[in-house]
Amino acid sequence: SSSPLFLQKGACVWVPDPEAVWVSAQLLQDFKPGDGLLLLKLGDGREVQHPVSVPSDLPPLGNPDILEGENDLTSLSFLHEPAVLHNLRVRFLDYNSIYTYCGIVLVAINPYEQLPIYGEEVVDAYSGQDMADMEPHIFSVAEEAYRTMIRSKKNQSIIISGESGSGKTVSAKFTMRYFAVVGGASQQTSVEERVLATNPIMEAIGNAKTTRNDNSSRFGKYIEIGFGHQGNIIGANMRTYLLEKSRVVFQNLVQDHSFF
Numbered sequence: 343s344s345s346p347l348f349l350q351k352g353a354c355v356w357v358p359d360p361e362a363v364w365v366s367a368q369l370l371q372d373f374k375p376g377d378g379l380l381l382l383k384l385g386d387g388r389e390v391q392h393p394v395s396v397p398s399d400l401p402p403l404g405n406p407d408i409l410e411g412e413n414d415l416t417s418l419s420f421l422h423e424p425a426v427l428h429n430l431r432v433r434f435l436d437y438n439s440i441y442t443y444c445g446i447v448l449v450a451i452n453p454y455e456q457l458p459i460y461g462e463e464v465v466d467a468y469s470g471q472d473m474a475d476m477e478p479h480i481f482s483v484a485e486e487a488y489r490t491m492i493r494s495k496k497n498q499s500i501i502i503s504g505e506s507g508s509g510k511t512v513s514a515k516f517t518m519r520y521f522a523v524v525g526g527a528s529q530q531t532s533v534e535e536r537v538l539a540t541n542p543i544m545e546a547i548g549n550a551k552t553t554r555n556d557n558s559s560r561f562g563k564y565i566e567i568g569f570g571h572q573g574n575i576i577g578a579n580m581r582t583y584l585l586e587k588s589r590v591v592f593q594n595l596v597q598d599h600s601f602f
């Protein structure tokens with residue numbers, strides 16, 4: 343656990359909350375083992391007692407204010423559920439950023455609105471740059487894979503995971519668009535454009551509207567993109583997999599907008 347056994351008055355902690363999931367609180371007095379409870383002041387001013395019978399009852403510690411909104415979760419002093427959720431929330435609400443690094447992993451929040459952060463000028467800004475020098479973005483992941491492929495002449499994979507409706511398909515399309523632009527897609531009939539043009543066809547056959555996602559993929563796709571020596575896209579092939587029963591859809595009798 344990241345919680346020490348002694349805590350000083352004024353220390354910040356996170357306590358579970360039935361509505362907000364976690365709320366921050368401050369210690370009103372020092373705590374040492376055996377004290378049995380923490381005296382806390384919640385953000386809204388309420389004073390509460392938090393029982394501590396075993397060390398694992400101690401709440402997770404809050405991070406120093408200076409780390410608020412860090413673009414890499416691994417730079418937080420304390421890394422636990424409330425710290426991760428709080429940091430992602432601050433970045434989303436205060437910094438308008440849907441992306442955050444966790445080391446070499448990119449965490450993305452689905453904004454459910456079109457953001458002006460995927461244009462060609464943004465592709466150009468990320469092209470040739472080091473992941474560590476750039477603000478987190480799906481393009482920094484694409485660039486890292488692209489450069490590593492060119493440098494090492496080895497195949498690279500990007501794994502996109504998340505629950506239904508979290509934005510995997512959209513992220514995969516932005517990644518393909520990035521490769522097409524840095525690979526020099528110019529004319530409408532280029533191989534790059536033709537590879538991108540397969541998306542609507544595949545979605546017409548393989549996607550369906552569900553209660554979770556208006557455009558939900560009903561089978562997983564393994565997309566292999568081939569590059570030439572100049573780093574341009576020369577072809578692509580697609581294999582289906584994850585054709586599992588849980589993804590088979592049927593038509594709902596009642597039009598129901600609930601999540602279940």
Ligand SMILES: Nc1ncnc2c1ncn2[C@@H]1O[C@H](COP(=O)(O)OP(=O)(O)OP(=O)(O)O)[C@@H](O)[C@H]1O
Nearest residue numbers: 452454455506507508509510511512555557558559
């Ligand atoms: N980066 C984004 N910017 C704007 N909207 C987004 C973004 N990512 C996702 N969305 C929105 O969320 C919807 C669902 O995303 P998407 O289809 O990519 O989810 P998914 O993870 O592939 O889901 P499934 O597993 O059901 O196929 C999209 O149709 C789009 O409206």
